[in-house]
Amino acid sequence: MDTKNVIAAISLSAAVIILYGLFFAPTPPDPKQIQVEKNTITETTDAPSLDKNEQFSKISREEAMAEEDRILFENDDIKGSISLTGGSIDDLTFKKYTETLNGKDNVVLLNPKKVKNGYYVETGWATNNKNIDIPNSKTIWKIEGNNKLSPNSPIKLSWTNDQNIKFEKNISIDNQYLFTVNQSIINNSGKTYNFYPYGQIIRNQAPEVTNFYILHEGLLGVFDDQLIEQDYKDIEEKKYSVNAETGWLGITDKYWITSLIPEKNKKFRTDFDYKNKFRANFIETNAIEVGANETKSNKIKIIIAAKEVSVIDGYAESQDISKYDLAIDWGWFYFIVKPLFFAIDYFFKLTGNFGIAIILITICIRIAFFPLANYSFRSMAKMKVLQPEMTRLKELHKEDKMKLQQEMMALYKKEKVNPVSGCLPIFIQIPFFFAIYKMLFVTIEMRHQPFFGWIKDLSERDPTSIFNFFGLIPWDPPSFLLIGAWPVFMGVTMFLQQKLNPTPPDPIQAKIFMFFPLFLTVILAPFPSGLVIYWTINNVLTMAQQYVIMKRTTVKTV
Numbered sequence: 001m002d003t004k005n006v007i008a009a010i011s012l013s014a015a016v017i018i019l020y021g022l023f024f025a026p027t028p029p030d031p032k033q034i035q036v037e038k039n040t041i042t043e044t045t046d047a048p049s050l051d052k053n054e055q056f057s058k059i060s061r062e063e064a065m066a067e068e069d070r071i072l073f074e075n076d077d078i079k080g081s082i083s084l085t086g087g088s089i090d091d092l093t094f095k096k097y098t099e100t101l102n103g104k105d106n107v108v109l110l111n112p113k114k115v116k117n118g119y120y121v122e123t124g125w126a127t128n129n130k131n132i133d134i135p136n137s138k139t140i141w142k143i144e145g146n147n148k149l150s151p152n153s154p155i156k157l158s159w160t161n162d163q164n165i166k167f168e169k170n171i172s173i174d175n176q177y178l179f180t181v182n183q184s185i186i187n188n189s190g191k192t193y194n195f196y197p198y199g200q201i202i203r204n205q206a207p208e209v210t211n212f213y214i215l216h217e218g219l220l221g222v223f224d225d226q227l228i229e230q231d232y233k234d235i236e237e238k239k240y241s242v243n244a245e246t247g248w249l250g251i252t253d254k255y256w257i258t259s260l261i262p263e264k265n266k267k268f269r270t271d272f273d274y275k276n277k278f279r280a281n282f283i284e285t286n287a288i289e290v291g292a293n294e295t296k297s298n299k300i301k302i303i304i305a306a307k308e309v310s311v312i313d314g315y316a317e318s319q320d321i322s323k324y325d326l327a328i329d330w331g332w333f334y335f336i337v338k339p340l341f342f343a344i345d346y347f348f349k350l351t352g353n354f355g356i357a358i359i360l361i362t363i364c365i366r367i368a369f370f371p372l373a374n375y376s377f378r379s380m381a382k383m384k385v386l387q388p389e390m391t392r393l394k395e396l397h398k399e400d401k402m403k404l405q406q407e408m409m410a411l412y413k414k415e416k417v418n419p420v421s422g423c424l425p426i427f428i429q430i431p432f433f434f435a436i437y438k439m440l441f442v443t444i445e446m447r448h449q450p451f452f453g454w455i456k457d458l459s460e461r462d463p464t465s466i467f468n469f470f471g472l473i474p475w476d477p478p479s480f481l482l483i484g485a486w487p488v489f490m491g492v493t494m495f496l497q498q499k500l501n502p503t504p505p506d507p508i509q510a511k512i513f514m515f516f517p518l519f520l521t522v523i524l525a526p527f528p529s530g531l532v533i534y535w536t537i538n539n540v541l542t543m544a545q546q547y548v549i550m551k552r553t554t555v556k557t558v
Contacts, residue, residue: 075173075175119201151174164189258302354446355458386411461525483522
């Protein structure tokens with residue numbers, strides 16, 4: 001039974017590494033909401049289609065920016081410009097984030113439509129009346145008043161068609177990442193017309209994604225409180241459509257999100273589709289009737305943000321956006337990952353170092369489960385003390401398996417030993433291992449955060465390698481040979497911890513288990529260094545607790 005115990009522990013540990021992605025695979029959307037036909041929606045509506053198949057040019061970003069007149073915007077966190085051609089937000093840079101560690105180039109998210117990696121946001125009106133001119137992506141808007149958008153200075157754009165109908169966009173920005181577009185129609189004609197407000201996010205091509213099951217990158221939204229996640233490949237294969245009364249939609253990257261929030265209490269249809277470019281849009285399904293000499297308006301909120309937890313949660317609360325916190329992919333273990341982040345963030349504010357915060361939270365986890373681990377380690381210690389007697393019984397009853405099982409069970413009962421209790425520490429560690437990994441992987445707060453010494457980014461792998469003696473030899477090994485100092489520390493602690501466990505009586509199994517720490521060292525080497533630090537410290541604390549208990553445990557077998 002002791003062999004089964006060790007095998008179970010090894011199997012569970014391996015499951016952490018190999019099957020982790022399966023636990024966090026995105027939840028498939030409700031098939032009832034998926035529309036396989038390109039132009040079908042779930043209820044009858046007169047709202048027009050927003051389909052268009054525009055081509056983009058392969059010109060540089062600078063050339064595309066110079067081709068169009070622009071109005072600049074800037075606040076504490078972002079800067080960029082709005083194109084007066086189409087009135088789209090197509091130029092946005094994050095002021096606090098750089099592309100690389102210690103780099104000087106800030107992260108650029110949005111790009112003009114003519115660029116290969118164009119990525120932009122449009123708002124406007126649609127109509128079924130083909131005799132009415134409405135603003136489109138080629139419309140040249142005029143500036144009325146302020147010529148720069150800032151938190152204390154909104155802007156107004158206007159355009160009037162040949163029917164004497166004036167369209168206005170009043171755009172404001174807060175101190176972080178929220179744009180508010182209040183668009184109006186002033187009908188100076190003598191007729192009544194119907195219009196449908198819409199907003200859309202367009203991305204010319206899919207970016208490089210992490211290809212991890214634990215993280216969703218692509219199109220997403222919450223519709224009537226149901227989270228929908230669609231990968232780029234999913235949308236290339238078929239269109240997704242849904243009607244909803246409440247919700248939001250967007251396109252998400254690992255650390256950034258571009259999202260649209262329709263006006264409240266207005267039914268809308270959302271389409272995720274691909275026609276030589278990716279598009280996430282919504283259009284209200286009930287027409288707004290604008291009579292002669294009448295003015296009607298509609299408000300759309302646009303959040304283009306770095307996915308900082310405080311910012312995302314803040315907008316969810318202040319703007320009353322249902323489940324907007326799910327813009328950060330907390331995964332299936334949301335109830336562990338998010339509280340764990342808040343705990344580590346608290347320790348970070350106390351210590352000023354996320355690495356120390358990870359160590360402190362590891363200690364807290366060990367303290368929380370101290371009694372349960374004690375029970376498990378006592379049982380494991382008794383199992384190790386009983387090994388000579390178990391070996392004697394196996395030799396005595398090697399020809400009678402039934403008798404051997406009976407004698408073994410009698411021994412366990414007499415000494416009050418539970419042979420499977422040694423698995424409890426592994427069961428305890430698995431969800432927290434998942435949670436730490438998930439948190440390090442998806443939260444931008446961990447990005448480019450240093451520890452001490454050579455660890456400059458806890459969200460990336462240990463950059464050193466044992467194959468160049470951790471930098472002493474002037475040679476840069478290939479990535480598959482980057483087995484850093486912290487993974488080596490972790491492997492050593494796993495090897496020492498293994499020595500405290502009962503040894504398998506089978507010599508072949510014993511040799512296999514001896515190489516298991518080396519196996520996990522190689523597997524975990526590419527993982528975030530913050531996770532490896534957590535696992536190493538956890539091993540040290542586990543060994544200390546286990547060693548004390550083993551010293552105090554004695555079993556009489558005669």
